[in-house]
Amino acid sequence: xxxxxxxxxxxxxxxxxxxxxCKTRIPGEIRQVLDAVIRLTYGWNLKKHPISYREFSNITGxxxxxxxxxxxxxxxxxxxxxxxxxxxxxxxxxxxxxxxKNGLSNIGVSKSxxxxxxxxxxxxxxxxxxxxxxxxxxxxxxxxxxxxxxxxYKYTHTVCVIKCLMFFVTHLMSQNLTS
Numbered sequence: 001x002x003x004x005x006x007x008x009x010x011x012x013x014x015x016x017x018x019x020x021x022c023k024t025r026i027p028g029e030i031r032q033v034l035d036a037v038i039r040l041t042y043g044w045n046l047k048k049h050p051i052s053y054r055e056f057s058n059i060t061g062x063x064x065x066x067x068x069x070x071x072x073x074x075x076x077x078x079x080x081x082x083x084x085x086x087x088x089x090x091x092x093x094x095x096x097x098x099x100x101k102n103g104l105s106n107i108g109v110s111k112s113x114x115x116x117x118x119x120x121x122x123x124x125x126x127x128x129x130x131x132x133x134x135x136x137x138x139x140x141x142x143x144x145x146x147x148x149x150x151x152x153y154k155y156t157h158t159v160c161v162i163k164c165l166m167f168f169v170t171h172l173m174s175q176n177l178t179s
Contacts, residue, residue: 011043020093026079027099032060033070037080037087050086 026034036059041049056067071087074080077097080087090096 009043011039012045013038013042017089017091017093020096024093024096025099025101029060029062029066030070030073030099032062033067034074034079034089036060037074038089041088048083048086048088 021034033056036056037049037051039059040051040055041047053064053067056062056071057064060067062070071080071082075082077099078090078095081090
């Protein structure tokens, strides 16, 4: 059973700053990394600390790629600052750029300045047969998908066939000329 006690250590943080964090929307893994910055700076009574990815990973349990993206996002949103001496929390919370619920600003561009990825067109896979539990579905369930793929890739297939034929014809002609 966990039994945390202040005698075992605590992180001293200003109430105003903690209340500002409570009112600010920050996605999960990004918040984990932010909490790690707070723990490794304020928790050791430091203003800034050169935190390695290994330290971040040990505290958060995240992989390095996730940590990198979270740090990049926190810097873009002005929650933390990185300089040659390490990371530190931006105490002026009025400079923070909060995350919105859907990750977009009012004009449709994310607050980090990157356009959102457009939604991809959904096409069911043209599987002829697969099993789900006890019931087996056959290719009759996928007629719509087959038609979509047939229409969508008809031109590509035709071009490929023509190019292959042209290659073989030129290859045969070159053999006839050398013989």
